């Protein structure tokens with residue numbers, strides 16, 4: 001058996017990896033509790049009278065409390081995520097170099113590869129199409145947080161959250177539209193997660209770069225130097 005030369009590159013800092021899994025947990029909780037807030041299916045057809053609701057654990061009040069708590073975790077971990085990007089290059093790989101023509105060539109290359117037209121693609125630490133997808137995801141997450149806290153602030157119009165995000169309500173066309181954006185973006189994020197997990201596992205199996213474990217140990221294995229390797233040093 002021929003042994004392959006493997007270049008092992010350290011890419012993701014511990015901070016990024018911790019953020020990734022905290023983000024994963026908070027989004028999972030937010031999505032499940034959010035679904036319930038939008039359509040309280042397991043209360044049953046009659047639900048509980050407000051007076052008796054506190055005798056049961058699965059009240060809307062409790063589910064909303066969990067949603068808002070996870071919302072705080074999501075928001076502060078997002079700020080942490082942006083903060084760490086200032087310090088390590090490996091934590092800035094979500095920024096797409098849209099101003100470089102090579103970047104768009106790379107996007108095209110990956111699309112052609114995924115639709116089975118181009119049998120191979122260049123080796124990347126993070127391919128341009130993935131960068132674009134992560135960038136759009138971060139934008140969606142920021143809007144999700146802003147719309148969430150804008151709604152949260154509505155119950156206290158002169159409070160901190162209303163001051164911070166309240167301006168979004170008239171901008172998006174009123175309360176109803178803020179709810180709708182929050183709802184649509186929730187599904188966009190779910191779509192991202194489904195494709196993301198599929199792509200990560202696909203990469204792991206096909207490219208054999210140790211993709212899944214990279215979000216645990218920070219390392220990936222390459223058979224040749226990735227074309228974007230200079231972005232790490």
Ligand code: HEM
Nearest residue numbers: 023024027028093094126130134193197200211212214215
């Ligand atoms: C709610 C679910 C998830 C969300 C929102 C999410 C989000 C993200 C984001 C935003 C990044 C880019 C990080 C950066 O800025 O560099 C990323 C990378 C990554 N995620 Fe997830 N993730 C989720 C679930 C998972 C799961 C379940 C796995 C494991 C199977 C996973 C494995 C990875 C790996 C390996 C990378 C690095 C991929 C690369 O280098 O392109 N993620 N994830």
Ligand code: HEM
Nearest residue numbers: 030031034035037038068071144145148149151152183186
């Ligand atoms: C990825 C993150 C999040 C997801 C997937 C999510 C999901 C949802 C969903 C599906 C709904 C129900 C919308 C509807 O159908 O009417 C909802 C409502 C809501 N969410 Fe989120 N959410 C997220 C983040 C946040 C954050 C950060 C906050 C900030 C506190 C927040 C606050 C709210 C509020 C205030 C409501 C309306 C509650 C009500 O009307 O009683 N959400 N969320």
